[in-house]
Amino acid sequence: MSGPTIEFWFSIGSTYTYLTAMRLEEVAKSSGVEVRWRPFSVRAVMIEQKNIPFMGKPVKMAYMWRDIERRAEAYGFPARVPAPYPLTEFDRANRVAIVASEEGWAPAYVRQSYRRWFQEGEEPGLEPNLRSVLAAIGQDPDRALAKASRDAVGRAYLAATDEAKRMNVFGSPSFVVSGEVFWGDDRLDDAIQWAKNVS
Amino acid sequence: MSGPTIEFWFSIGSTYTYLTAMRLEEVAKSSGVEVRWRPFSVRAVMIEQKNIPFMGKPVKMAYMWRDIERRAEAYGFPARVPAPYPLTEFDRANRVAIVASEEGWAPAYVRQSYRRWFQEGEEPGLEPNLRSVLAAIGQDPDRALAKASRDAVGRAYLAATDEAKRMNVFGSPSFVVSGEVFWGDDRLDDAIQWAKNVS
Numbered sequence A, B: 001m002s003g004p005t006i007e008f009w010f011s012i013g014s015t016y017t018y019l020t021a022m023r024l025e026e027v028a029k030s031s032g033v034e035v036r037w038r039p040f041s042v043r044a045v046m047i048e049q050k051n052i053p054f055m056g057k058p059v060k061m062a063y064m065w066r067d068i069e070r071r072a073e074a075y076g077f078p079a080r081v082p083a084p085y086p087l088t089e090f091d092r093a094n095r096v097a098i099v100a101s102e103e104g105w106a107p108a109y110v111r112q113s114y115r116r117w118f119q120e121g122e123e124p125g126l127e128p129n130l131r132s133v134l135a136a137i138g139q140d141p142d143r144a145l146a147k148a149s150r151d152a153v154g155r156a157y158l159a160a161t162d163e164a165k166r167m168n169v170f171g172s173p174s175f176v177v178s179g180e181v182f183w184g185d186d187r188l189d190d191a192i193q194w195a196k197n198v199s
Helices: A017-021 A022-033 A042-048 A058-075 A091-105 A104-119 A127-137 A141-148 A153-164 A183-197 B017-021 B026-031 B041-047 B058-075 B092-103 B106-119 B129-136 B141-148 B151-166 B187-198
Strands: A005-008 A035-037 A175-178 A181-182 B005-010 B032-040 B174-177 B180-183
Touching: A005 A017, A005 A183, A017 A058, A017 A104, A017 A183, A022 A035, A022 A104, A022 A183, A035 A104, A035 A153, A042 A153, A058 B180, A058 B187, A091 A104, A091 A127, A091 A141, A091 A153, A091 B187, A104 A127, A127 A141, A175 A183, A181 A183, A181 B058, A183 B058, B005 B017, B005 B187, B017 B058, B017 B106, B017 B187, B026 B032, B026 B041, B026 B106, B026 B187, B032 B092, B032 B151, B032 B174, B041 B151, B092 B106, B092 B129, B092 B141, B106 B129, B129 B141, B174 B187, B180 B187
Parallel strands: A005 A035, B005 B032
Antiparallel strands: A005 A175, A175 A181, B005 B174, B174 B180
C-alpha cells in the first residue's frame, strides 16, 4: 500500500500555475504527500472546450495579474506582473517538461521556468532563456532539446493530453486524487486532505 | 473611523455564491467585519465582457457542481447538485434583492433563496417559491413584489451594475475592500484579512 499521492497536471504557460510551481515540492514534503508531475497541453484542451480564460477579457485578465501578485506575496515570493502572456512557444516549453517528467527533473525545470518568467520577465520556451533554464538546473541543453524535438516526445505529450481529458482535467494547475479533480492553486490543500483521507 | 468593512457584490443565480450566502453572516460576525450586501447583475456584466463561465462547457460545468458539493460538505452544509441552472427569472430574483438591501433584509432573503435552491431544488425568482421565501423571512410578498417591480428599483439595479463595472467587479461572489477586488468564495478570507489590515 502506497502513501498519499497526488497527480499534478499542469502546463507551463498557465499563469496561476506559478503559485503552485514555486511551493509544491515544499508543501508535498511537509505534508507527506507524493506528487506525480504530469505535463499536458491545457491550451489544446481549452481550445477544444471553448474555454478561453483571459484573452479578449481585459477586466478578468487584469484581475488575474493582481490576484497572482497578492497571493504570491502572501506565500512569500514576488511576482512581477503582468508577465509575458500568452507564451509564444507554449508547446516547446511543455515538450521539454515531458522529457523532464520522464527523467525525473520536472520539479526543478518547472520551478526554474516559472521563476524566470514571473520574476525576471523571461518567457518559458524562448531562446536564449530555455537553454539558460536547462543549464541552471544541471541539464545539458543540447541533449534535452534534441530529445524534446523527437516524435516520440510529441506523441507522449499528445497521449498525456488525452489522458488529462479522460480524467476531466480542463485547467492548470489541477490535482487528481482517486478520480477526484481539484482545479486551481487554491484547491491544493483540499487535494492533499483528500489524498490523506483515501490513502 | 469605522471598523473593517467589506462590500459583498453578488447576484442570486451565481452557483458559487451559495457557498458564501450560507456562511457570510457568521464569518463576518466571528471576524468582526461589517458587510455591505450589494446585489447587481453579474449576468449583464458577463454578457458584455463575453465571459460565460459554464454554458456550453460541460466538463467545466460538471466540475463546478462537484466542487460546490465538496466545499459545502467541508463547510458543514449540504448541496443537492446539479441545482436548476441557469435561472429562468434571474432579474426578478435580484430586483427583490435590491429592495431587500435597501430595507436591510438582504442577508435573510439571499440565504433563504439559496437554501431552497441548493437544498430543495427550488429556483429563486420563480413562483410559488419566491413568495414562499419572502413569507418565510417575515416579509409581505405582495408589498415586496410590488416594490420590486417599480421602475425606481429597475434603475437602482442598473446603477448598482454600473457601479460594479466601475469597480472592475466581473463575477459573483466578489468582495471589495478599499478598491481591491477579491473574486470567489475562496477569497473571502483574503478579503477579510485585507479589510482588517486597512481599517
